[in-house]
Amino acid sequence: MTKPFQFSASDVYIEKRETVFQGFFRMDKLWLTHPRFDGQEMPVFTRELFIRGDATCVLPYDPVREEVVLLEQFRLGALGRAQSPWLLELVAGMNEDGESPEEVAQREGQxxxxxxxxxxxxxxxxxxxPGGTTEMIHLFYGQISAESAGGLFGIEHEHEDIRAHVVSADDAIAMIHDGRINNAAAIIALQWLELNRSRLRREANQ
Known part of the structure; x- marks a missing residue:
């Protein structure tokens, strides 16, 4: 059996690329081809690609009080579904040029x-x-004291309206199991917390 990852980026040939939309984000159209697993060459085909920079997300967790901070805010992409478009999410923000993910984490936490x-x-x-967008998420656990956490936040000129909730780790994990939390970054981070919670508590008490 052939092992995975026999191809690399150098096997992709982009015949043509053009920007079809430029706003807050960018959309490109590409004409491309690449080898197939059967040894043949894929005919030239087109794809639209949403050009979105990388982002950093952080799960704020207090291992002493066993509480997490989750942010509630409106998300346009959740409209039209059988749920509220106000989601519970992690601290998150777009990576700016020259910023490390760790720097983004601290900036967005504040x-x-x-x-x-x-x-x-x-x-x-x-x-x-990856079928349609370039975005990569850099996902972190961030240790905090949740003693005085919570409240209203956001940058007004960016139209942010954020309520920070302090939630027990048990309740947060329960919300991914019953579907009340259904965004990828929060699900991944809370499942990671479920696996690493004992270690984080132990390290915090050393």
Whole structure:
């Protein structure tokens, strides 16, 4: 059996590329081809690609109080479904040029929740929807004290309206199991917390 990853980016030939929309984000149209698994060459085909920069997301967790901070805000992409378009999410923001993901994490922690992370631990990097967008998420656990957390936040000129909720870790994990939390970054981070919770509590008490 052939092992995975026999091809690389150098096997993709882009015949033509043009920008079809440029706003806050960009949309490109590509004409491309690449080898097939059967040894033949794929005929030239077209795809639209949503050009969106990388982002950083952080799960704020207090391992002493066993509480997480989750942010509630309106999300346009959730309209038209059988749920509220106000979602419970992680601290998150777009990576600016020259910023490390860790710097983005600390900046967004302050802007969106009034939080400073005493420790940041990488959970993973993942591609959001690679069939159509370039975005990669850099996902972290951020250690906090939740004692005085919570409240209203957001940058007004960016039309942000954010309520930070302090939730027990048990309740947050329950919300991914019953579907009340259904966005990828929060699901991945809370499942990671479920696996690593004992270690984080132990390390915090050393």
């Amino acid at each position: 802007e969106e929740a009034g939080l400073t992370f005493s420790k940041l631990e990488k959970i993973c990097d993942y591609l959001v929807s």
